[in-house]
Amino acid sequence: MQRRKFLAGSMAGGMAAGIGASLEPARGAQSSPGRSTDLPSKFTPSAHSLPHSQFSPFTTPDYFTFADDLVIERNLPGKPHQGKVLAAVQAHSDDIPLFAAGTVAKLIDEGYTGYLIRLSNDEASGSTLGHGVVQNEADIQEAAKAMGLKKTYSFYYRNHRMDDNAAIEIRARLIFLFRMLQVNTVFAMDPYDHYDENPDHIVAGKAVEGACWMSGGAKDYPEHYKAGLKPAHIREKYYHARSPQGHNLVNRVVDIGSYIDHKVRTNMANKGKGPAGTAGARLRQQLARQGKKLPLLGNDDETANFAYVKHFLMDDFQLLGRQFGLEYAEAFRYIGPEPNYLGNIVKYANEHAVPL
Numbered sequence: 001m002q003r004r005k006f007l008a009g010s011m012a013g014g015m016a017a018g019i020g021a022s023l024e025p026a027r028g029a030q031s032s033p034g035r036s037t038d039l040p041s042k043f044t045p046s047a048h049s050l051p052h053s054q055f056s057p058f059t060t061p062d063y064f065t066f067a068d069d070l071v072i073e074r075n076l077p078g079k080p081h082q083g084k085v086l087a088a089v090q091a092h093s094d095d096i097p098l099f100a101a102g103t104v105a106k107l108i109d110e111g112y113t114g115y116l117i118r119l120s121n122d123e124a125s126g127s128t129l130g131h132g133v134v135q136n137e138a139d140i141q142e143a144a145k146a147m148g149l150k151k152t153y154s155f156y157y158r159n160h161r162m163d164d165n166a167a168i169e170i171r172a173r174l175i176f177l178f179r180m181l182q183v184n185t186v187f188a189m190d191p192y193d194h195y196d197e198n199p200d201h202i203v204a205g206k207a208v209e210g211a212c213w214m215s216g217g218a219k220d221y222p223e224h225y226k227a228g229l230k231p232a233h234i235r236e237k238y239y240h241a242r243s244p245q246g247h248n249l250v251n252r253v254v255d256i257g258s259y260i261d262h263k264v265r266t267n268m269a270n271k272g273k274g275p276a277g278t279a280g281a282r283l284r285q286q287l288a289r290q291g292k293k294l295p296l297l298g299n300d301d302e303t304a305n306f307a308y309v310k311h312f313l314m315d316d317f318q319l320l321g322r323q324f325g326l327e328y329a330e331a332f333r334y335i336g337p338e339p340n341y342l343g344n345i346v347k348y349a350n351e352h353a354v355p356l
């Protein structure tokens with residue numbers, strides 16, 4: 001799509017989105033109505049800026065680079081993924097909830113069994129370092145439930161210091177879990193995330209990518225097999241990027257319209273970390289002390305927490321969805337099953353072989 005046409009469409013989508021009945025998104029320079037590009041027509045744009053609510057830095061990236069084989073993943077009837085296992089791997093308690101919870105909840109509803117794996121101990125949040133560890137340990141249990149996941153695992157590495165640990169150890173622990181749980185599909189931060197300031201995200205993404213490859217190998221950690229584990233063949237990877245700095249390649253947009261409330265509740269469960277939790281109740285109480293109220297926050301704390309997340313933090317996923325004719329969407333660099341390389345060679349040989 002040509003840049004000007006795309007941007008015009010983006011602006012129209014952004015204006016039409018409306019962000020609920022009563023909210024006006026605070027638009028930044030990247031998405032101001034009427035913005036024109038200074039890119040000379042001889043250049044083909046390689047990144048697209050989409051409308052952004054400017055309500056949170058923890059939603060969609062400023063830019064998207066779309067692949068020309070982009071697929072919109074929609075709801076599937078029945079339980080087509082029955083028998084398959086997914087692992088949602090995150091450095092921190094709010095990573096999967098913010099960027100992938102809608103898609104995870106969708107796949108669980110479509111038959112997957114799922115597990116949440118957290119690599120850090122999240123101590124850099126909460127009223128004190130120690131309190132942050134305890135609060136986030138409790139929060140991830142509730143977040144996992146909200147997505148329909150079966151169990152959580154934590155590695156408890158120090159928050160924002162994960163590059164202080166040997167990459168090989170993190171990878172090996174993941175390989176053990178992937179084999180034990182017989183994982184088929186993973187969610188993780190994109191290992192090639194652009195402009196992400198958080199060092200833990202890159203560590204987590206790289207560890208997951210290596211572990212996916214090595215989990216199926218017969219020669220890596222052979223003692224696992226002596227202990228009864230089986231190789232794990234991970235066929236599908238959903239990589240997400242952190243905003244606002246990221247502008248990763250996107251080849252899959254997932255329709256999460258049916259699962260947006262699951263995503264909202266998952267983020268509400270994160271009380272110790274992230275921009276959601278009880279932020280709605282706090283804003284409501286703050287306004288009340290000033291003798292004011294925001295109608296969209298309702299009349300009780302639970303309603304306020306839900307509405308705050310849905311209307312402030314999910315807006316950007318709504319703006320992304322509108323670009324594709326969807327109510328809400330999440331975007332991924334999706335890597336699917338590999339071709340049957342050897343089978344293709346055998347097939348070619350069978351078809352083309354001639355008598356000696």
Ligand SMILES: [Zn+2]
Nearest residue numbers: 091092095198
């Ligand atoms: Zn994070």
